[in-house]
Amino acid sequence: MxxxxxxxxxxxxxxxxxxxxxxxxxxxxxxxxxxxxxxxxxxxxxxxxxxxxxxxxxxxxxxxxxxxxxxxxxxLPAATQHINADGFVKQTLSVDGRDFILPEALSRFSNRIGEWSHLLGKLWQAPVEIGGGHLAQFIYMEKDGGVPEHTHKGSELTLVIDGKFADGNEEYDSGDFISLDSTHTHTPVAVGDEGCLVFSIIDQPLYFTTGWARLINPLSHLYFRANS
Structure with a gap:
């Protein structure tokens, strides 16, 4: 729900x-x-x-x-098309051996999705070119996979495409729209056996706040500049 x-x-x-x-x-x-x-x-x-x-x-x-x-x-063009029972045209996104049907609004950016990269532990990431100085990306968290604790120097908008995740503050389900800013600190982790796919947009790099993850803050800034 x-x-x-x-x-x-x-x-x-x-x-x-x-x-x-x-x-x-x-x-x-x-x-x-x-x-x-x-x-x-x-x-x-x-x-x-x-x-x-x-x-x-x-x-x-x-x-x-x-x-x-x-x-x-x-x-905006839509690439590979999937037509569901209602006649709507949508794009299928594949990761970790699974296929996900994207919302129509995101299907139109299907030809701007970069290659998936396997990041920390059970975390996957694929950038999406949307311009405007924002970093947009699909993030897939395998079962029990997640993003280290971090905060935001700017804003972070996230839409849960499929699955659930908890971040120490709330638990989010498919379809949830999440808006966070510099007042929030959280640790997203996939909930359940199926993993979780989200689409996220940030206007400033993430800032990791604990342990060894703080060492990758310079890389986070470089990644943001290269893909925004």
Missing amino acids: IKFHPTDTDLVGFVEGSLVPAKSLLISAHLDLCDECAEKATAFTENLALQAIKPSSRKNYLDSSLVNMCESIME
Whole structure:
């Protein structure tokens, strides 16, 4: 069950087109998985359209930034396609011998996904080119695998694609939308037997806070600069 969602303020910003593109992308992917937020976004969009009606023409005019955002999303190509029972086209992502169907919003970036690299222990990572000075990546945690304790010098947005993970503060499930900043310190670890796939966007390098992991902070900065 999805427990963590974008705020109503973020959803309004999403339909208005006033959010930074990286956050809009992650919210769009969350809407693909969350009927509750999709219904809210539809209601906010309809309200925005009603406010923009011109009595003389009786036509709906959406904010131009929203139109531009929608057009840019639709223009992004989708590579290998998977059509589910409902007729929606989605992309399959493979890692560790498993196939995951991506939300439609992320499927459009399938031709911008880099190679998977095996990091610490049971952790895998694949960068995604989205631009804008952000580092976007798929992270796969095998059973009991996780990321060492860290905090954030900027913001971290995460969407759980498949599986569950706990971070010492909360437990997150498929579809959960997570927004963290420099006030948060956590240690994500996969929960259950199937591992966990997430999509994460950060605007500053992670800062590891305990033990030997602090030694890789310089590498974290280099990786961020090379892939953002």
